[in-house]
Amino acid sequence: MVLIAIAAIRLRDLFAVVILFGVYSLMTAVLFMDLDAVDVAFTEAAVGAGVTTVLMLSTLHLTGRWERRPRHSPMLSLLVVTVTGAALIYGTLDAPRLGDPEAPVHQHVAPRYLEQGPTEVGMPNLVTAVLASYRGYDTFGETVVIFTAGVAVLLLLGIREGPQTKAGRSAIGDQIVLRVVVKALLPLILLYGLYVQFHGDFGAGGGFQAGVIFATGFVLYDLVFGEGDARLVVPPRWLHRLAALGVLLYGGVGLWSLFDGKAFLDYSALAHDPVHGQHLGVLLVELGVGITVFSIVLAIFFALSGRGRRA
Amino acid sequence: MSNLPGLYNYWIAVCLMMAGFYIVISHGNLVKKLVGLALFQTSVFIFYISLGKVADGDAPIVTPGVTLYSNPLPHVLILTAIVVGVATTAVGLALVVRIYEAYGSVExxxxxxxxxxxxxxxxxxxxxxxxxxxxxx
CATH class of the missing domain: 1.20.5 (Single alpha-helices involved in coiled-coils or other helix-helix interfaces)
Structure with a gap:
């Protein structure tokens, strides 16, 4: 991984840099898997290796592939980086060892989540339980951040209708093998997205991953069958509304519990049985997250890909 | 000092972070800078996730017969951070596209x-x- 990072510094072909970064992300996902973070590995694989690469490639298409040779000498920056790195490594000398169960991180609230989580929230996947229930406020904040970022991109670029968005024209030409493969894979990808969305309580997965996987399916369709066809399936003007709907759904669950006399996002207001309420609440909240992430990722892709090269 | 090798996870994170930092400060191309920033970001993710690891622990999904789990809290933080990261990177890319349209260059x-x-x-x-x-x- 360090090697890939160094290669990325040296190369001036930005196309190669972006592809290397995709490989790097995939390796990071494998590393996360090894460190027991299955949900995170899942997200990294879908986001880093999938969405980020496509978005960066779309930008490169607009701005050009080659980097210029830097004019000033790299020695000063090299010095700054070495000094900072040495200071950071010196700082780690007192840090807890990898895998130490006595490390301070494992002492505060984590034991409570691990011991009480299964009975209080009633779902096996503790990451989902912490994400949507214990830390529901944070996740609401994150969803709003994603929504805001999407709005910012749309304000900066807007989704344009151009000659390349006509139905039946694809960015990579008419590739029969790709068409057949994508046609076979697409239903599976979308089905898997739905599975990840609604099975997040039990196995790895949840709204964030599902939203990204679902959007990746559409991006793939777009790349192979042409922008126009993808836009017929999901009209861009729906995407703003969908994104807002996701945030509203999340916030609405919070307000519902508020009107019921409970705290904001207290899911026990949703059903008579608190554990049942938790289930319903987490399901709705994850659905809100999924809808927002899906529509924002797709809207960003449409905004970047629909922009023609400047004449 | 005897268990110093147990710190290698931090060192990998520091190396990657410095690689990203170097790209950001020494390269003039704005797209490359964003790649560097993303590299920097993943190094922080690796740092957090390695903090959450418990030796011989299992993934934090309750399974009968497993008693030791890794810490789910860093996983939650990083999971959302990754998706937020791609959204903010997209804002950066959108800015780069606008800069290119205004100046005709990303250097x-x-x-x-x-x-x-x-x-x-x-x-x-x-x-x-x-x-x-x-x-x-």
């Missing part, structure tokens, strides 16, 4: 030169506008 030094030329041009026009005023006086 930092060229943009600065163009900016300097713009400023000079503006000073020129203002001084031209001011001269008739001076004449009248």
């Amino acid at each position: 930092e030094d060229e943009i600065q030169v163009l900016d300097g030329a713009d400023d000079d041009a503006n000073e020129g026009t203002t001084s031209l506008e001011e001269t008739p005023e001076a004449d009248r006086q």
Whole structure:
């Protein structure tokens, strides 16, 4: 991984840099898997290796592939980086060892989540339980951040209708093998997205991953069958509304519990049985997250890909 | 000192972070800078996730027969951070596209030169506008 990072510094072909970064992300996902973070590995694989690469490639298409040779000498920056790195490594000398169960991180609230989580929230996947229930406020904040970022991109670029968005024209030409493969894979990808969305309580997965996987399916369709066809399936003007709907759904669950006399996002207001309420609440909240992430990722892709090269 | 090798996870994170940092400060191409920033970001993710690891622990999904789990809290933080990261990167890319449309370049030094030329041009026009005023006086 360090090697890939160094290669990325040296190369001036930005196309190669972006592809290397995709490989790097995939390796990071494998590393996360090894460190027991299955949900995170899942997200990294879908986001880093999938969405980020496509978005960066779309930008490169607009701005050009080659980097210029830097004019000033790299020695000063090299010095700054070495000094900072040495200071950071010196700082780690007192840090807890990898895998130490006595490390301070494992002492505060984590034991409570691990011991009480299964009975209080009633779902096996503790990451989902912490994400949507214990830390529901944070996740609401994150969803709003994603929504805001999407709005910012749309304000900066807007989704344009151009000659390349006509139905039946694809960015990579008419590739029969790709068409057949994508046609076979697409239903599976979308089905898997739905599975990840609604099975997040039990196995790895949840709204964030599902939203990204679902959007990746559409991006793939777009790349192979042409922008126009993808836009017929999901009209861009729906995407703003969908994104807002996701945030509203999340916030609405919070307000519902508020009107019921409970705290904001207290899911026990949703059903008579608190554990049942938790289930319903987490399901709705994850659905809100999924809808927002899906529509924002797709809207960003449409905004970047629909922009023609400047004449 | 005997268990110093147990720190290698931090060192990998530091190396990757410094690689990203180096790209950000030494390269002029804005797309490359964003790649560097993303590299920096993943190094922080690796740092967090390695903090959450418990030796011999299992993934934090409750399974009968497993008693030791890794810490789920860092996983939650990083999971959302990754998706937020791609959203913010997209904002950066959108800005780069707009900069390219305005300046015709994504190289930092060229943009600065163009900016300097713009400023000079503006000073020129203002001084031209001011001269008739001076004449009248």
